[in-house]
Amino acid sequence: MLKSVQIGLLSLIGLQSFGQQGVLKSDVLGQGIGRRPASGEVALDSEKEQQVLFxxxxxxxxxxxxxxxxxxxxxxxxxxxxxxxxxxxxxxxxxxxxxxxxxxxxxxxxxxxxxxxxxxxxxxxxxxxxxxxxxxxxxxxxxxxxxxxxxxxxxxxxxxxxxxxxxxxxxxxxxxxxxxxxxxxxxxKFNVSLMVDLATVHLACYLENSHSIDLQKANKLLSDATLLAPNFANAYFQMSKMHLLENKIDEAWSDFHKGYSLKPSDLDTGLLSQLLEKQADPKGLFK
Known part of the structure; x- marks a missing residue:
């Protein structure tokens, strides 16, 4: 499995609330989502030229x-x-x-x-x-x-x-x-990043069509992901979004704090705003 890099992006729910296309963030590649090879494994320009030959x-x-x-x-x-x-x-x-x-x-x-x-x-x-x-x-x-x-x-x-x-x-x-x-x-090999990305797409699909099956599938994927990788912050952030969609605010805050404690740099400001609109932070960390 290739190594991957991660950076923080705007949250799916936050973007949706402004009518914009959301982005996934499990192993980010620039403007997109998904896994990106480590810098040493990305094809060089000379390799790009080589591939054209065949x-x-x-x-x-x-x-x-x-x-x-x-x-x-x-x-x-x-x-x-x-x-x-x-x-x-x-x-x-x-x-x-x-x-x-x-x-x-x-x-x-x-x-x-x-x-x-x-x-x-x-x-x-x-x-x-x-x-x-x-x-x-x-x-x-x-x-x-x-x-x-x-x-x-x-x-x-x-x-x-x-x-x-x-x-x-x-x-x-x-x-x-x-x-x-x-x-x-x-x-x-149970690629957790892929599982979380797929769950995030299910959440986007739910926002579009309100089919409960998408929430069910997202829940299963994210539950499995947190069991396989308990320290994977984005799985908890996505779980928080799912609970927010279900109007389970206490659970949403709990998972948000889990994700934040694991990787503060991935703070999802859009999700945070959505949570604060629903309920004050139970821990008082965010206003």
Missing amino acids: EPKQFKSINQSIIETEHQVVFIGKMAPEGLNIYEIPLFGDYQKSAVQLEEDRLFLENCDKNFESRDKASRFFSDMGWQYLSEGSKEMSTYRFNLAYLLDENNIDAFWGLGVIEYQQGKYEDAIKLMSQGIQRDS
Whole structure:
């Protein structure tokens, strides 16, 4: 697991109250969310130039065909609409690739096999590049790299995590949840940062549609996260936000203080303002 860095950001609830898009903050990467490789593991400019030598080219896809089974019509080879670049859609949009694209993918994988010790390392190289491009604000380039990481290793959780972050940043919460959930399903090591990020997206989704299931899922993820990593401050801050949404103010203050005691530098001013509007700080630390 790569090392990560964290900084404090405005809270999700605080931003929502001003009608702005929230940001997650479990292992921050610049303007986005998710984990970011340590500085020594982020691809250098020379590596960016190197990767261009064996990235697949972009082609347009047309047409589709169908077959009928005993129970339903199944689309086989559903091709992307003319002009749509599937490499810039999460997981290629589940579209069938053209013969030319499949050949380019084959050559890409072949070249990766020559340039990396393993496809696992090649996949991590491209997911690291995805995080780097995302930190620079280039969502299309980032999506492209995460897709390549997925092409190399379908179990690379960073591919799903990163693509989920991109969808979240665009306000596509349901899509973000689907992608991050796939990452969780493939994660045998229980990545707490990913769990907290997914919980935060569920909270954003609840603010948008008021579906109680989102609160239930956020609660389960955050409860598990605090058990696995009792000293992870952001898990408590997110738990505080969840309790605030449930109007459980005493619990919200309790978790806020837990998070603050663990990492004061991550003080969530937006959340603090929301709490103070509801009730004075029981400990009298904040006015």
